[in-house]
Amino acid sequence: MTNAVDLQALAAKVAAGLTGPGGPFELTVEQVLGAPIPVFRNRARSLLELLEGSRELGDRDYLVAAGRRLTFAEHYAAAGALAAALRERYGLGKGDRVGILAANAPEWVLTFWAAQRLGAIPVGYNAWWAPREIAYGLEHTAPKVVIADAKRAALLAETGTDIPVLTMDGDLPALLTEFAGGNPEATVGEDDPAIILYTSGTTGRPKGVVHTQRNMVAVSDYHRFNDAMAAGFRGLAWDGSPAGRRFLATMPLFHIASLHNLAVPRIATGDAVVFPSGSYDADSVLRLVETERVTNWAAVPTLANRLLSLDISQYDLSSLTAFSLNSAPSSPALLQRLREHFPVALQGLTTSYGCTESGTAATVATPPELAADAETVGRAVIGVSIEVRDPDGKPVLDGVEGEICVRSPYVMLGYWNDEGATAASIDADRWLRTGDFGVLRQGRLYISGRRSDLILRGGENVYPQEIENVLDEHPAVRESAVIGVAHEDLGQEVAAIVVVDAPDSLTEDELRDHVAKQLAYFKVPARWLITAEPLPRNATGKVLRRQLALGD
Template sequence: MTNTVDLQALAAQVAGKLTGPGGPFEMTIEPVLGAALPVFKHRHGSLLELLEASRELGDLDYLVSARTRYTFDEHYAAAGALAAALAERYGVGKGDRVGILAANAPEWVLTFWAAQRLGAIPVGYNAWWVPREIAYGLEHAAPKVVIADAKRAALAAETGTDIPVLTMETDLPALIAEFAGGNPGAEVTEDDPAVILYTSGTTGRPKGVVHTQRNMVAVADYHRFMDALATGFRGQAWNGSPAGRRYLATMPLFHIASLHNLSIPRLTTGDAVVFPTSGEFDAASLLKLVETEKVTNWAAVPTLASRILGVDISQYDLSSLTAFSLNSAPSSPALVQRLRERFPVALQGLTTSYGCTESGTAATVATPPELAADNETVGRAVVGVSVEVRDPDGKPVPDGEEGEICIRSPYVMLGYWNNEEATKAAIDENRWLRTGDYGTLRQGKLYISGRRSDLILRGGENVYPQEIENVLDEHPLVRESAVIGVPHEDLGQEVAAIVVVDDPESLSQDELRDHVAQQLAYFKVPARWLVTADPLPRNATGKVLRRDLTLGK
């Protein structure tokens, strides 16, 4: 216990020097969208400024895959050329949306930065969406152009959209070559929209989370601050020079974990982002990639971490790997312990965190020493973040009492795209974000006690029942339905459906499964079913009592 307190005190001392007057990450209070928030005093004003600064990194690797590799110089030139092509050929300008519909690839990140040159807003669509979901996303964000990989371009074509769809494999290389030397720029303000990412909503319709230039630059500075903190913790001076790290990107770029907190900050730290070949997301292939590309840092969802333990790790040279973190979904204490026992880097480098798409980055982080001492916590608030646990009336509860987790910081989203009502429900007049998640604070450490009441977390993906129920209820034989999450050893939770029909013999599980699969992404298709004639349990107001729902024996 004494050692933990000493380490905590040392970390506070180092952080104080970094964020205090005259420090490289000096904090100050400034008005942000009507609220006084702590911000980094010495900061860039836009993502484009970060891109311009990246030229100094020259021939260091930035984006790496088996198909394409970009140094920082090459990326800068390619982003300029693509931006010129989007502006001159497709009329993309400030405030216009540029859709990105693809699996992870260097071209995904390149498109993001090309859009920033124009003051345009990249829209990261979920790569697992089927045509029905893609059609909604295209209508909702109304992009001027969509850049997709070949597989998703074909799906987009099935929607019948008249929006131009460019392929990463063919169209992008041709445009970059044709418009080589292009280098447009646009003026933006800190609170202009910088990106839209989709998250599921309790209404069953995905919501577009809007993050600003300020949000994105602040997240990048947060990662630089964490580098400086780690350096100071070792008693060394931090000068911001590249450390030669190589980050493995195994989470989708349409999530903040891989875009905001991995790919974008690496442009400021001079590190490489390594992308697995599309489809090679089994544990053995990833471990081999760590070996061949000398990966140093890896953030994974708990599901993937669990699968790593099913492989003979001793067959791979993982000596380059120095940091491993668990993100995007709660990890059980049992998994954390198994990782420490069998995955060498987890002995020293294992961290976990808590956050959501709306929060922009992790709101709390548990450092390796904290996690070693207490594997149930998700850590303490990160620099610039305030965390409160509140009662139903919005008042902070005493230490150790359960309530709703609320967050305020310069990283928190601007709001939901074209959804003022949802924005007002999520963010109050003082810029506090109501997460809808529940937990407790104990001596500054956060503990998660429950997720949003209806949310299903399947292998790191958020699944809301309403969306699936809407599709099930479209079937002519279905009277009503309810979707719930049930425990699953590998995925954390899997999707289950209770379907009420007049005659259970008239409708098979296979028919229902096919009905959903034609309209929703695979991870939303229920894996377990109960087809019954018994009505769903409801309360006096007619609301389904989800806690009373079971699949039976």
């Protein structure tokens, strides 16, 4: 019987053939922003090169949604038309920002690629933001135009912005017709910004993560490399031809999981992206897997957990060959339940570790590795170096806990307009300090703790200080602390301890409404403790979060 050691040896052999001299993914080391970084020698130098290559994919499906679909040829033409409209009607050019505020839709992806034709920088705003958060994002990245769905266009209006807002349902179809045949083209460098996505910051303000042309192309090549590895494992030759796969996008496009690692790479692999319509419902999504013959699905653990409430045997999931869990840690118990009730999990279940700043997964646990060791998040992926470091920044010994640091061609350029935060996160040698803690054992990574204050709610990062800042604005609140508490479905839910002079004078509903008016729904605390007792603090005045509890 083939054992784990044999599989590891086979993987090394296949990888060596692909990445060695003359291989399709030959690796070399180049100076990137002053640091030696492993890169693929035979690579595209911009996303625009990938878009141009997609013309050859013709009438294959690229973007599929309820009642409509765009082939690669149709998408190519539409991206050119939209780019022409943005340049000629709104004056967009290289380096200008194009805001995108919408739920998942083909127009989201189309806007991304149109911006690439201009050398402009798309900005993916969080579609769940409240007007206050939207206003911050607009001020921070100053887009020349924002493209939004109808629901978010109404929220944009509440901010009072004078930035032009184009609606996906109304304005875009008219512009695509008017500027049909347009196809502008810009010249960009590999380390020019290609996208800005927001991630929460420990200071309570979202930070704009900047990924470059190099980052995005490298992520796409990483996915192509994985395809070549899979072929090699089966003893097959790989030539990059489309395999006819269909990827289900249940995570938002303003996350790297759906944009960088699903929608963008498909332009290079020739596969389709399938978008569910409306809010997530396990039954409707599984019906979509049936009707669209979905082959690949990456989900957050919360969504996967909801599948287990259904009788999965009632659905035809025979097309599904790969299923992965991303964006939040997966408990061994969840992995086991999935194997027991979700057929594809028996052979296709993987998990990974990464963050917005890392661009893609830093590590991946393959199905055999995960079956043998449910605690690990796997080994470093191609091109990634991982070190676990002590508080002084020195690598620790195998098996010793420390901060996880990552270096690769996928790691972000930095934070938009925030040199201080960038310097704190990326050192002179381009090592990313993730702020997460873990252990390396014989090449496998184990996560021992996320950022000390971070709450992981259903795949969304929630930082307490942002919520505390809003709570503390309430006139009756003297101080507050927000913590994460265990939740069977979401992983964690948000809880708040609020200190007031007269606890009986303030209700949970009043506080909940106060927060909901200013922050996205997933940041609104679900559990509350209103008390007159002051928060526990150390000698320097910092709240001792580990001593906080809601009580019974």
